[in-house]
Amino acid sequence: MFSKILIANRGEIACRVIKTAHQLGIRCVAVYSEADANARHVQMADEAFLLGPAPSKDSYLRADKILAIAKQSGAEAIHPGYGFLSENEDFAKACAEAGVVFIGPPVPAIAAMGSKSAAKEIMSKAGVPLVPGYHGENQDETFLAAEANRIGYPLLLKAAYGGGGKGMKVVWQASEFMEQLHSAKREAINGFGNDKILMERYLTKPRHVEIQVFADNFGNAVYLHERDCSIQRRHQKVIEEAPAPSFSAEQRKAMGEAAVTAAKAIGYAGAGTVEFLFDEDGSFYFMEMNTRLQVEHPVTEMITGQDLVKWQLLVASNQPLPLKQEEIPLDGHAIEVRVYAEDPDNNFLPATGKLTYLRQPDCHRHVRIDTGVVEYDEVSPFYDPMIAKLIVWDENRDRAIARMRHALDEYRIAGVKTNLGFLSALVSHPAFAAAALDTHFIEHHQADLFAPAQSESQQALLLAALYLLLKQQPAPTDRSPWSCGYGWRLNEAPQVRFNLQSGDSTSQVVIQSTATGQRLCVDDYCINARAELSGDTLTATLANAGNSHQFRVRVSHYQPTPLTQTVSVFIAHQRFDFTYQTQVEVAATDESAGSLKAPMNGTVVAVMASAGQQVQAGDTLLVMEAMKMEYAIKAPANGVVNSVFYQAGDLVKDGAELVDFSAETGASA
């Protein structure tokens, strides 16, 4: 077994590989870009080397630098993870030439699977089932039209050098063939520089079922069952599960053996995945083979109890597979979701920013999180915006779904948009529970999955205001009216207003302290509340007209700029963000003296008014700061400022006269 390996990757997969390597007593060398200098995978490694600037082409794709670091550090092998150089045959070749073991398949196997049409030819010869079609070199239009009639409609035209769903065109009937063929060729030459077209019968509702295979250098090859990855969006997997729902032992055996045949046909070694289209009638067809460890490998690990990175390290260090086919367990059901920094309500635009709040579900036998980030990390625009993979396991699919739903509710992230709400909607959808899966799942259930633009939730708004109120109040022991914080008014119940913005709308929440708690009003809607805050957990009861609803929610609070703060309220799987200026409008005035008094002990941070100045009602005359909040002292009416008694930086006592103000005659001060 190796004593030191280099992980030529970043994020969650790098952390995951390091974790297994350390369990095997293998020292790890990390490589990182300037943007990842403080990343988790760098922290976890035994040593780390800078590759270069953030862009992948200047860092994680710099095969020359990675190899040089491997030599310099004495790493005996390189684990490529997935993505980046993991299926790059030139890199695998360069490793061999440099005398460094590439933890992956032999170079010829990578090359053989690199071309989709060549791969299909190899599989066809090996007897692996292919969708009826034509993958040959003859591109004569008349010949292709005749082939199309042989294959039958609907027909799928695929650019031979396309991939990942790009360059595919469905032809529903023969009359459209020629026009669609010309169009497909034009798109292929423009998109991929080659207009070779493959043709296949189009499966209208296939599932994506893939087999995990493993082979060693001694001729052993096994399958570790299947994964269903049908729920995809724009050919990006969103949810993966194992075993595939409604998939019989016979189907598993047939598909697994076909995958092993495929692996053996190309002299495979290491971890590989053979992808199939699984049709409604139970037939399955080879789609492609991935010569790397896949993102979704954890669901296979959860149902077999095997560590696939450990298997990779064993095979790469020339040891035999740990288990025979008949020894591989299949226990329970696992589901994985990919937690992304992206905005489902804005066409899944990748999101960037600081993870200002990150709370994960507890991990144990039933819940696993593979992540490359920690709280306060920046999600950068340079790489895939994956935050983590959340994987659950239970004895059966229904229980696994329940586990996933709860785990998603417990997963709370603020500071960047995430797809957590979308994932919750997916796993909570009746069609998912019924395992009515196919590759069109998301588009079919679009209406249910994309909640209408989320108007701020009234409850979340009230809870955010209550949180802010309690956040600023002194400890419960110090409840005398003189120290009840801001908003205390002589002869009147203390009142505070928060102007909270959510999306494009701003709401003002007026909170009045009462003998039993608070009374909150938004416009003409009022409700009574009692609330307690412990850390980031707000327990609040909102009650009116006889009904009462208790909430226990997490709240994150962040001040991105000196003048604005963000409060995120997590209610079940939803997050409601509110921003507000840290200036709270204080209505504390002592009308009798016509003067404006300090509502609490604090510091004057800004003076806007000057003696003799004419002002309008609501103009900010002076700003105070207390307990990390700013309070705008405003003109209570139109009038004139006679004197200002303090300047910026002055400390003022609760009740001190700040401004001498005269309201216009006839107007109340």
Ligand code: MV4
């Ligand atoms: C197909 C197909 C239906 N019929 N081939 C999409 C990308 C590449 N992996 C192959 N793909 C498909 N090939 C035939 N003959 C439907 C798809 C397909 C798909 C396949 C798997 C997972 C998600 C998909 C989403 C759209 C289309």
